[in-house]
Amino acid sequence: MSMDNPSKATQHTKTCRIILFPLPFQGHINPMIQLADILHSKGFKISIIHTQFNSPDPSKYPHFMFHLIPDGVPEDQASKHDILRVLHILNTDCVPLFSECLGKLLSAHDDIACIITDAMIYSSQAVAEDLGIPRIALRTSSVCSFLTFAALPVLREKGFYSDNLDSRWEEPVVELPPLKVKDVLGIHIRNLDDTLKIVNDMVEGTKKASGLIFNTFQDLEEPNIANLHEHFRLPTFLIGPFHKFFSAASSSLLTQDRSSIYWLDTQKTSSVLYVSFGSLAAMDEKDLIEVAWGLANSMQPFLWVVRPGLVQGSEWLESLPDEFLEVTGKRGYIVKWAPQQEVLSHPAVGGFWTHSGWNSILESICEGVPMICSSFFGDQTVNSRYINDVWRLGIKLECGFEREEIESAIRKIMLEGEGRQDIIERLVCLKEKIDGFSSTSVNSLSDFISTFKSSVV
Numbered sequence: 154m155s156m157d158n159p160s161k162a163t164q165h166t167k168t169c170r171i172i173l174f175p176l177p178f179q180g181h182i183n184p185m186i187q188l189a190d191i192l193h194s195k196g197f198k199i200s201i202i203h204t205q206f207n208s209p210d211p212s213k214y215p216h217f218m219f220h221l222i223p224d225g226v227p228e229d230q231a232s233k234h235d236i237l238r239v240l241h242i243l244n245t246d247c248v249p250l251f252s253e254c255l256g257k258l259l260s261a262h263d264d265i266a267c268i269i270t271d272a273m274i275y276s277s278q279a280v281a282e283d284l285g286i287p288r289i290a291l292r293t294s295s296v297c298s299f300l301t302f303a304a305l306p307v308l309r310e311k312g313f314y315s316d317n318l319d320s321r322w323e324e325p326v327v328e329l330p331p332l333k334v335k336d337v338l339g340i341h342i343r344n345l346d347d348t349l350k351i352v353n354d355m356v357e358g359t360k361k362a363s364g365l366i367f368n369t370f371q372d373l374e375e376p377n378i379a380n381l382h383e384h385f386r387l388p389t390f391l392i393g394p395f396h397k398f399f400s401a402a403s404s405s406l407l408t409q410d411r412s413s414i415y416w417l418d419t420q421k422t423s424s425v426l427y428v429s430f431g432s433l434a435a436m437d438e439k440d441l442i443e444v445a446w447g448l449a450n451s452m453q454p455f456l457w458v459v460r461p462g463l464v465q466g467s468e469w470l471e472s473l474p475d476e477f478l479e480v481t482g483k484r485g486y487i488v489k490w491a492p493q494q495e496v497l498s499h500p501a502v503g504g505f506w507t508h509s510g511w512n513s514i515l516e517s518i519c520e521g522v523p524m525i526c527s528s529f530f531g532d533q534t535v536n537s538r539y540i541n542d543v544w545r546l547g548i549k550l551e552c553g554f555e556r557e558e559i560e561s562a563i564r565k566i567m568l569e570g571e572g573r574q575d576i577i578e579r580l581v582c583l584k585e586k587i588d589g590f591s592s593t594s595v596n597s598l599s600d601f602i603s604t605f606k607s608s609v610v
């Protein structure tokens with residue numbers, strides 16, 4: 154998408170520098186690097202502070218400056234998936250190192266306008282205040298999930314987490330329509346108290362920021378925008394989907410297996426279900442086997458990303474029954490990691506069974522691909538509910554991983570029929586709105602940043 158027609162203020166501040174600090178997980182690195190590219194294309198100079206853990210590859214971005222801080226996160230398999238632990242280290246042990254690095258940059262450059270840090274690195278707010286530099290928070294997920302996170306302390310006060318709610322699992326949460334009790338209770342990762350504290354600190358840190366950026370777009374989130382402005386009275390910019398400007402392929406931490414594209418080339422138009430649960434989700438062997446039999450029984454061709462680490466305690470495919478591989482034969486293709494954006498734009502792909510990660514949802518919407526939604530934790534439970542009940546762009550699996558429900562959802566999404574057709578029509582409508590997206594909101598962000606450094610020309 155072209156980024157022409159820059160406003161006067163944007164031209165005026167061509168030499169400003171912005172410092173960005175991404176959260177070192179795939180679904181957070183991708184949008185931060187894309188945002189860096191968007192801002193660079195508007196004339197800003199970019200410096201990226203990054204951790205050793207899941208480090209981006211600086212050689213891919215000669216137009217940015219990179220500054221490594223030692224983070225103390227062990228580069229082992231456990232850390233790769235232990236989000237709470239990494240978040241804790243980044244917001245505690247890492248803070249002095251981030252502060253030192255930022256302090257040095259501020260001394261070395263007099264053109265720094267602001268820092269943009271992931272909303273989940275909430276401790277960067279206090280560092281920014283100490284050093285007297287404005288901080289803009291980047292929230293890499295949906296507005297609807299952000300507002301749900303913001304409401305969790307109130308739900309907790311109402312006894313939401315202490316009462317035995319198992320019997321009310323399917324009931325609506327009256328405070329947060331259209332969510333069900335199970336959607337809210339499914340948000341936490343392992344430890345409830347730790348999750349709620351981190352989420353709350355993230356929300357409070359965001360309130361103190363000088364600005365807030367979302368990787369989302371107005372037409373999709375309309376029902377929640379007024380609510381957002383009412384509760385978060387800070388300048389807010391909805392400038393997504395970022396990947397429409399710059400692809401996420403360059404920031405992939407794992408090697409994308411291009412054989413998946415060659416396999417798709419051999420398949421019929423809209424015939425293949427693409428299945429991927431993102432970079433962090435983990436499941437047990439029992440669930441993997443339900444997924445496998447759901448795919449096999451649906452009789453539809455599929456491209457399945459089984460990331461090493463997807464199944465706890467297993468290397469890769471050893472938990473899959475031989476019979477599954479025999480039955481599906483050439484109808485299925487399994488890879489460890491795929492070039493997802495390219496896969497979704499391939500004519501052979503007719504549906505996407507996703508874990509409801511926000512980048513995956515945006516990528517699917519932009520390619521007009523109907524979704525089947527699972528969810529594992531965090532924003533995924535909220536995103537999948539919105540896909541099913543509000544935006545009606547796909548089907549949420551309500552029973553977790555259960556082969557009959559999976560088979561039925563795959564048939565509904567993949568086979569021609571009213572359900573699929575209605576979803577495709579809604580996707581076409583949304584896609585038109587995204588394609589018509591002007592660079593107005595990016596220009597407003599650009600102008601906003603320029604006000605921090607109006608003396609720099």
Ligand code: UDP
Pocket residue numbers: 178179180181183401405409429430431432433434458489490491492493494509510511512513514516
């Ligand atoms: N992705 C990819 N190859 C894959 C699966 C995912 O390149 O095989 C990319 C995908 O395009 C997206 C990101 O990884 O940009 C995953 O982000 P998301 O928010 O969907 O989920 P997360 O990994 O954070 O749970």
